[in-house]
Amino acid sequence: FGEEAMGNAACLGDKAGLESICAGRGFPEFVPPNTENVTYNFGYTKDEYFQFLNSDAGAVTSHGFALDPTDKERHTPRWFTVKEYAARPTQLRLIVSGRVYLHCPDTTLPEGPVAGCAFKICTRGHPVFESLRTKTFTHTAQVVTSGVFFSLVLLCSPQGLFLAPRLALVLESGDEVELVDDKLGPLQPQSFYTDFAILDDGGRNMQIDLIFRGGQSEAAKPQESTTMRTLRTCLQDYTAFNNYLKPASVTLGSSQLASILPLSSVHLQNLVISEDRFEDSQQEPEPYNGWSVRAQNEEEDVGKLLYQGEDASIAAAASSNASAVAAEEAAAAGCRPPPAAKHPQLSSAGVNGSIKTSENAGSGVGPSTEHFWHHIKYDDESDTLKTSNPSSGELSARLKGEFWLSKQAVDKKHTYFHCSSTLSQAMTMCIAFRFSCPQDYLQLIEQAAGEPCNERHEAIVVLREWHIPANGVVMGVESDPRHKRLLRMFVENRNEIKDDMVVCEYGATDANTSVVHQEVYDAGHVVVYRLTILHANGARQSAVLQWHTDELEDANVEAGRSGSQYRLP
Secondary structure, eight states, X not given: OOGGGSTTGGGXXXXXXXXXXXXXXXXXXXXXXXXXXXXEEEETTTOSEEXXXXXXXXXXXXXXXXXXXXXXXXXXXXXXXEEEOSSOGGGEEEEEEEEEEEEOOOOOOOSSOEEEEEEEEEEEEEEEEEEEEOSSOEEEEEEEEEEEEEEEEEEEETTEEEEEEEEEEEOTTSOEEEEEEOOEEEEOOOOEEEEEEEEEETTTEEEEEEEEEEOOOSSSOGGGOOOOOOEEEEEEEEOOTTTTOSSOEEEEEOOOGXXXXXXXXXXXXXXXXXXXXXXXOOSSOOOOOXXXXXXXXXXXXXXXXXXXXXTHHHHHHHHOHHHHHHHHHHHHTTOOOOOOOOOGGGSTTTTTSOOOOOSSOOOSSSSOHHHHEEEEEGGGOOOOOBOSOTTOOSBOOOOOSEEEEESXXXXXXXXXXXXXXXXXXXXXXXXXXXXXXXXXXXXXXXXXXXXXXXXXXXXXXXXXXXXXXXXXXXXXXXXXXXXXXXEEEEEEETTEEEEEEXXXXXXXXXXXXXXXXXXXXXXXXXXXXXEEEEOTTSOEEEEEEEEEGGGSOOTTXXXXXXXXXXXXX
16 A cells, blocks of 8 residues: 555655654654545544444544454354445455554563454355344354454563464454465564555455554653554465355454553554455356357357267256356246256265266267366276285285376467366366476376277276376365365365365365366466355355466477376366
């Protein structure tokens, strides 16, 4: 956002500190960077109360609105829901800016290291409630807010005070997964101001700009008063977490500063929220279906269709938003809605994690499955292989699963691939573009995918036991290493994750009832990987990664490899 756009930073001139400025209402007036499309505006000098969403207003003191540590009646952490998003997070650009005053009259440092959260702000918030039922009444309370959180953590030690801003995800279980953080200090404990501006751009890109300015310490004598120098930092990351929620909310969390500095308090002085809607935002995300139009009309200029699976058209129809719109229109007209198409992998034969495929026929469009793909099933061989270590009596771990590779080479660019499956199936597979390997291994793959014979058996044994020295761009979805309930999408090359992004939180029951569409487009200079998730509750979500292929070792492919004749596995 820039220094001149937030907190009246321009009035400081070339000064590095704020020795000539006093704390309290005499501090420079807050100037928000977001002045257009403002949907919420609070200022402690003009408002007597801080307005919540569907709740009583909070009183404002001379320092601002106090972020109390707990609900004094229930002795639980407090959550202040400020407002709901005007639309889905993917359909607008949200900016939350403001100023927080941290009142620290006690400058005594603790004997040991302690940490506490000064304040936290949640975007894409989703309240989580729990209920306790008695014989006469059901008690319901909000226990946590799930979303993308910015928090300012203070770390106190005998060496001084450290400022640790963090960007993290909070799951419905209350678990916190950190995305990115920073650490500034050490400083002496004192009162100071924090100007912040949070950007949530299209439900993907997150950015937090922070400016810390010192205030006069009330515990010190005027001639002994010292102030911190002005500090600035910026945190950036991208995540699709909770970007499909409607409504999502902006929520404030209570402060824990008093747990480490007992006489301290935190006060919100300004809060400005603006929401700028995208004019061309898609109402409901759905995968590209131009290939199905091409299948019906050969004259449509959408490129040459290389292969279409047997159930591809049914899967596309089941995933189209048009069926949901038709059902809503029929219900509004008082008519019986048309029967909804069901994704093939959600049928009884496909819900156990096995991907339904057709071995003998395609859909009548393009070549059949057996003519387009090399298909190797490692589990076909029933023989048991002994480990290479004779001292170990255990059997070696076998490579399981199956492997598909296009028989014909595909172009290096302008190639599109689309597949759909349940989430559990998607997490057991990956997609590779620009696949190349040495010719002798390619011959082994062709033999292993051929008719049953001794050569086929020997080829499968070799491929199952030996690493294939291949090159390519690999894409897929998996559980995030930081938390088993988080789903992430990734782009990998040479066993190195080139890019990844957290997509959503999922449960064990969701894996077999949610449908995932994976789309890959190779534009030559960039590979675009897109997910469209149809959640079990009917919600739709989309997420995209783009990776520039400059790092790809295309120019250094050995002569013994398959050259520029890329395959599609």
